[in-house]
């Protein structure tokens with residue numbers, strides 16, 4: 001049974017899809033978004049050990065195994081001060097749990113009947129499609145709905161098995177033009193836009209979302225162009241407009257201005273004119 | 283009637299004079315307090331031996347509390363008139379014919395409310411307003427209907443001056459129910475309290491979502507597990523006062539409560555508590571309640587003479603009584619300490635198991651005790667998780683986890699509730715302040731309601747952590763009114779004073795926000 005790196009599990013969430021959901025955050029991401037709000041989910045731990053002596057309660061320990069250094073984490077000691085993730089120079093976290101899909105499902109089961117479903121997020125969870133496929137099959141047997149939170153780099157069209165067990169995808173549109181997308185994420189967005197259309201046509205695009213970061217890229221163009229691209233599905237898909245906030249962002253990128261509410265309202269108004277009905281600003 | 287000392291007479295006279303001079307009580311509040319003071323001079327009940335030492339003690343030692351019901355009950359504590367019958371037949375005593383349209387229906391109800399007594403002198407139940415008004419709701423256009431409902435609700439808020447008064451809606455969606463919710467969301471009133479009876483098959487999601495959104499504006503409605511109540515009390519149950527399940531056309535003669543933490547303090551050990559102290563106090567409280575009920579039924583003349591009984595809006599054979607308790611959390615913690623054990627209520631399985639065992643013992647006692655005037659509930663009282671009073675110190679309501687010690691995860695909190703709610707057909711409930719800046723998703727709460735009721739919770743309430751109307755323990759108060767009273771200004775509703783006491787003493791504002 002393959003084990004996968006789980007950064008954390010939120011038992012009850014109101015912000016990761018419809019209703020109340022348990023959310024599994026997988027570790028690791030293939031984008032490098034400047035404004036990333038959870039940079040500690042981006043990479044896997046290298047075992048460098050820098051965070052170990054910084055932990056105030058001794059919840060971290062170094063251990064050699066087969067000539068490789070591992071960091072062992074004792075959750076019962078941890079006080080959640082986040083010193084370790086702020087120390088880590090590799091955008092990793094020593095608090096990762098390695099779990100099989102079946103083990104993750106055991107955690108999910110405890111929230112029944114209070115939850116409507118499960119969302120897998122990240123990092124970028126589609127780096128581990130086998131995990132999602134297996135987990136969602138178990139969820140389906142238990143009548144839980146299944147959502148993916150993704151940056152849209154995975155080729156969903158090539159994985160019918162995954163599509164079969166997935167009820168909806170929440171897709172980030174980081175920027176619309178390739179130039180902007182490169183500036184924000186250091187990657188191109190051809191696949192992202194293809195996925196947006198593919199998922200929308202299949203009725204599996206639950207939400208698209210854009211983080212508005214003044215001066216970093218052209219958010220207005222991104223929202224309007226995305227609105228146009230998906231206009232045939234504007235009645236079914238939610239558009240979530242998210243204001244950039246410096247909390248949690250890496251120091252080098254925490255200097256962007258926070259957008260004004262009126263500007264965000266203006267974007268929402270433009271979307272409404274195109275026929276979008278479900279628009280959320282946060 | 284037994285004689286009393288002159289000293290007590292003098293002391294009561296001084297209290298009455300103090301009431302008359304009070305700068306913060308309204309006229310109506312003074313009259314109500316003076317009536318209680320006068321009543322305290324009577325000695326007519328056949329009291330069980332040993333009661334005095336358990337009842338008339340300071341708040342940190344008394345083991346039984348009768349919630350100021352007085353010495354000679356002039357009426358049952360809670361009265362639940364059958365308003366539907368009034369709508370069908372009118373009332374001879376009130377000289378009212380059955381209403382023929384929405385104008386008359388609302389006017390008749392407002393008149394009726396002024397003639398429904400209770401321990402607070404205000405009606406604790408104002409009816410299943412959606413069902414009562416639905417037949418009339420299409421008499422006028424929607425805008426007029428809404429305006430009429432709005433005026434009606436303002437009238438109730440300003441004249442039924444006590445937020446123990448309770449309206450019910452649901453489980454089925456109705457136009458009247460929808461309009462009432464719209465009005466309440468706009469008014470943000472403390473009175474009346476409202477419960478939506480929720481049944482996953484009868485209540486549709488749209489209606490329930492509207493109720494949830496309303497509760498995040500005005501801290502009501504709360505949500506009652508309809509199936510659970512129906513299975514215990516039958517279809518004709520209502521939710522009245524704080525959250526009390528009672529029979530329509532009946533009510534509760536009395537409510538006394540065990541202060542479990544103080545009983546635990548008396549005990550030498552867990553064994554002593556279980557085998558001696560708790561059984562001793564329960565027996566005396568039950569017999570005290572028997573004495574109160576006997577006086578109400580056999581001597582007060584209420585059921586013979588009041589028009590509610592004479593015209594059949596209530597009938598004595600639908601009444602029961604509420605056997606209450608508070609402070610299970612503190613009781614368990616004290617007993618764990620006495621046993622040299624570490625676990626705390628709400629955080630350790632051993633402590634929670636002890637809580638369940640104590641509830642089983644109280645339940646078993648109640649099933650053994652028979653009162654001839656409670657036949658509607660099988661000859662037994664109904665257990666009630668009392669919500670506390672503002673004088674309480676270090677006593678959590680019913681079986682609630684103390685404020686400040688709530689589990690980190692909401693899931694664990696709900697799971698804890700599910701251990702205890704089943705014991706209390708005449709009411710229990712838990713309250714969750716919600717951070718609405720995070721949770722802009724009412725379906726999140728809908729899922730929690732659905733899950734809770736599948737998991738045997740009985741009753742839950744939400745309010746937005748930044749709302750003006752907040753739920754104190756079971757009743758509602760406006761923060762802005764508490765502030766007025768704090769600064770020494772008289773306020774309209776008597777429950778504001780209770781709310782002020784509770785925010786000072788019971789850390790209401792420190793509840794864990796979800």
Ligand code: SF4
Nearest residue numbers: 055078079081082084
């Ligand atoms: S978050 Fe936990 S593991 Fe990390 S430094 Fe703080 S206590 Fe140690």
Ligand code: SF4
Nearest residue numbers: 045046049051088094
């Ligand atoms: S979490 Fe970061 S700092 Fe700690 S051992 Fe892993 S890579 Fe090094």
